[in-house]
Amino acid sequence: MSLKLEEKAISSKQQFEPLIVAFCCNWCSYAGADLAGTSRLNYPANIKIIKVPCSCRVSPNFVLRAFQRGADGVIIAGCHPGDCHYSTGNYFTRRRFTLFANLLEYVGIEREKFKIEWISAAEGNKFATVMNEMLDSINKLGPSRKLRDGRWIRQQ
Amino acid sequence: MIRVKITPNNKQSQLQYIREISGVNINKCIQCTKCSAGCPASARMDILPHEIIRLLQLGQVEKIFHSKSIWNCASCFVCTERCPRNIDIARLIEAIRLTIIRQPGKSKFKPDDVPGIIDDKMPQQVLVSGFRKYNR
C-alpha cells in the first residue's frame, strides 16, 4: 500500500498538475465564467470554481483550508470595485485580502499563488485570460507545500 | 480576365514574412478606405493603400511587389493615425519594402547608381543611410 502511494507521489512529481480553487462571486465572476463557457473560451481544467454570493463571503479560513488540503493556488474573483451587487462587499474583500496576501507571503506562499481579480459578468475573455495566466505562473513555481497537511497526497 | 488563385502557394512564405515583421493583422481591415482617402502621396500610387491590404488578404503579393505605390509611400503615418481599426498601415508598407530588398540580389540602391544622383546639396548621411537600408 505504502509502495503504491510512493509511486503515485513520484509520478506526480514528473507531471505536475496544479490544483487551483477559484472563489467566484455569484453576480459577476461566476457569470463571467459562464460567459467564458458560452463563448467556448478555453482555460485549464485545473481551475475549479466555488460559488459564493459575494466575494466578501470568502473568509481567509477558506483560503487557508484550500492550501492545507492541497491547492496550489487560490483565486478570489469578484465584481469590479464600485460595481458590487451588494454595494460595498468587494471593498471589504479588497481590504481584507490585501492584508491577508501579505501574511501569506510572510509564511512562504508566493504572491502568484494567491490572487484577487475583478471580473465582471461581461468579461468572459478576462476570466479565461486570468485563469490561463494563473496556471502559467503556478506551473513555473511548482507545487505548493507550505501550509499543506502532511498526510495529503496528490491524486492524479 | 485572368482568374487568380487566392494566396498562390509559392507566395505563402513571403506573405508570412510580411505578417511577421510588421506584426499587423491584415484581417482587421474592413475596407473603409480612410487610409487611401487621407494619403498625401496617393496621386503617385498605382495601387492605393486599402487595395494593398486587400491584395495581401487575397495573397496577391506579386502584384504589390511590382507596384510603384510602396516606394512612393512617404511613411507620414496619416493612414496609421486615422485607421479606425488600429491597423499600422505605414508599418505594413515598410514591411513589404523590407521583404523585397531582403531578397538576394534585390538591392534597391546600388553603388553604380550613386554618380548619377549625387550633387553638391545631397548630404553624405543620405547616402550612408540609403545604403544601410536599401543595399544588402
Added chain:
Amino acid sequence: MPRIGAFVCWCGTNIAGTVDIEQVVQAVSEMSGIVYVKDYQYMCSEVGQNLVKTAIKEWQLERVIIASCSPRMHENTFRKAAKAAGLNPYLVEVANIREHCSWVHKNKEEATKKAIALIRAAVAKASLNTELIAKEIDVENRALVIGGGIAGIQTALDIAEAGYQVDVIEKSPSIGGKMAQIDKTFPTLDCSACILTPKMVDVASHPNINLYTYSEIESVNGFVGNFEVTIKQKARSVNLEKCTGCGICTEKCPSRKSKSEFDEGLRTRGAIYTPFPQAVPNVPVIDREHCLKFNTGKCGICEKLCPAGAIEFGQEDVLVTKKYGAVVVATGFDIIDLDKFGEYQYQNHPDVLTSLEFERLTNAAGPTAGKFIRPSNNKRPEKVVFIQCVGSRDVSSRGKSYCSKICCMYTAKQAMLIKDKYPDIEVYVFYIDVRTPGKNFDEFQRRAVEEYGVNYIKGMVGKIFPAGDKLIVHGVDSFTGDTLKIEADMVVLAAAAQAKPDAEVLGRKLAISTDTNNFFTEAHPKLRPVETHSAGIYLAGACQGPKDIPETVAQAGAAAAKVIGLLSKRKLVSNPCVSVVNEDLCNGCLSCLKICPYDAIAAKELATNNHGITSKRIVAKVNEALCQGCGGCTVACRPGAIDLKGFTNKQITAEVDALCH
C-alpha cells in the same frame, strides 16, 4: 448522512461530447451518501424533470444533485421540480458541468475528471444543506421610470394604463428626448413631432402618471418591491402650478447669449426659456448661469411681466423620497464629441454639421423655419456630402468599436428628404457598409439610390479642406480605386451613438452594471433583454445599446410588461439565504453592524438567567427582510457567531475539501 440522488445531464452533446457520462455516473455512484444516480439527455425537459420528481418519491431522496448547466440557467427549474415532489427546494444543488467544464475544456479525460470533482463538491455541500423557507415581502404598488424620452414615455403609459401609479423623472425641463428633436422618422417619413407630442400630452394628463421634470436621481436604496428613491427636483425658479405658459417671460428676457440645447446650438435662447413650443410641461425654466438677476442682481423683468406671478427667484432644490416597487431605466443615448476628428473640420466650419444638427436645420419648427440653408451664409447648398461611420466601428481611441445601428437609415432618410424638396441638389453619401436590416428598411435605402439618385460611394473621406466658401471633400471610391474631390457646400457627419456620460454614475446608484461602452447590461443577451442583474430594475431604449424608434418602443412595452407582472404580485418571496446569529457565540462586539450595507443588523439586548441571577448582554440581530445575503458579516465576525444560510462556513469548507480531494 442524508439520502442523496444525483442526476447527470447530457445536454445533448453539449456535455456528453466532452464529458464521459458513463464514467461520471460510475464515480458518482461511489460517493458517500449517494443512493441513486441517473443520467438523461435533457434533464431540464419535462421528461427529465419528471425523472427527478419520481426518483425523489420512490427513493425517498433527501438531497438532490443536478449536474447540468449553470445554476444561473436552470437552478430555479429544478428547485420547482423538487418542490412539486415535496422536497424543500433549497435541498437541491446544481453542479455546473457545462459552462464551467464541458464548454471550456477540450480534453475528454480532463473534463470528465473535473466534472466528477465538481459533482463531488456539490454532494459535499448538499449533504450539509438545510431546509430553508422563503419569507414573503410586500411590493410597493408604484413604478419609477428614469428618463422621459420615447422609451420612458411608452413605458410609463403602458404601466399607467394597467392601473399602476408611475413617476417619470426627466433631467431636462421637458419630456420628449431625442425623438422630439428629430424632423422625420424612417422608413415611413412621418413627422416625428406629430406622432410624439400626443403621447407627451397623454403622459402629462394621465391620472396615474406623475412627472418630475428638471429632476435627477439623488440616491437609491432598498431592493425589488421596496426601492426607496430620493429625487432631486432642481430649482426651476418658476412655479409649476401658477405658470400658464403664456411665454411673455421668454420673449422679453434680455439675456440672449445662451445656445439652445434643443436646437443643438443652432439658435440662441433667453435665460428664461421653454426648450421648445410643444414642451411638456409647458413651463419655462431659468438658466441661473446666464440669468442677469442671478448674476448681477439687477433685471427681474420676467418677474415684473409675469401675469400669474409664477416667477420665484428664491426657489431651492427640493429632495423628495418615495417608495417604488420597480424601476425602469430609460436614459437614452448621446452622440459622441467630434473633437478628435479634426480632419472633418467640425469644430472649425459652420457648414459641417452633425446629423442631429441637420435634423434641426430641416425641421419646420427649427431655427431656419424649415428653410434648407447653409449656416455660414444663409444660402441654399448645391452639393451636400454625408459621411457615415464617424466614430462608429472604430476600435482606435477616437471612436466606438460597435456599429451605431441607426446611422445608415437616418442618413438615407436625410439624403432622401433633401432630394425630395430640392431635386437639383447633389447628394453624396460616403459609407463603409450599408446595414439596413429591418422591416422595409432596405427598400427604403434602395429608394434613396434608385428613385432619388443619391450618390452612394463606398469609401471614406480622408480630409475636408475649406476653400473659399466651399468645403473640398477628399475621398476614395473603393470599387474603382479612384480618388475623389467634391466641392461641397455642406457636410453632414453621422456621429456614433454613445451611452450617456453619466450612465456609469447612475448605474452605481442603482447597483446595475454597465458594459465596456457604458451601456447598461441586460441580464441575458437573448432571453432576458429588458431585465438587469438587479431584480426589479428594467431597461428600455438606447441606454442598453443603440436602437431605432420601433425597437425602443418595443423594448419599452416589454419593460412595462415586466413591471406590471411584478407589481401585480401583492407579495414577493424573499431570498431565504440570509445571515443568522448564534446568540450563544455572539460577544456583542457588533463589527457586523458596521459592515452591513443594508442596515439589516441591529443590537439586541438579551436577558440570560444563570442560576437565578438575571444578567443582560448585547447580541447582534439580523432583520431577515432587509438582509440580502452577501455574507460580509460572517467574515467580519470574530467569534464566528454569524453564518450565512445556504452558504455556511461548513458548506464552503466541505466544498473546498471535496475539490481538493
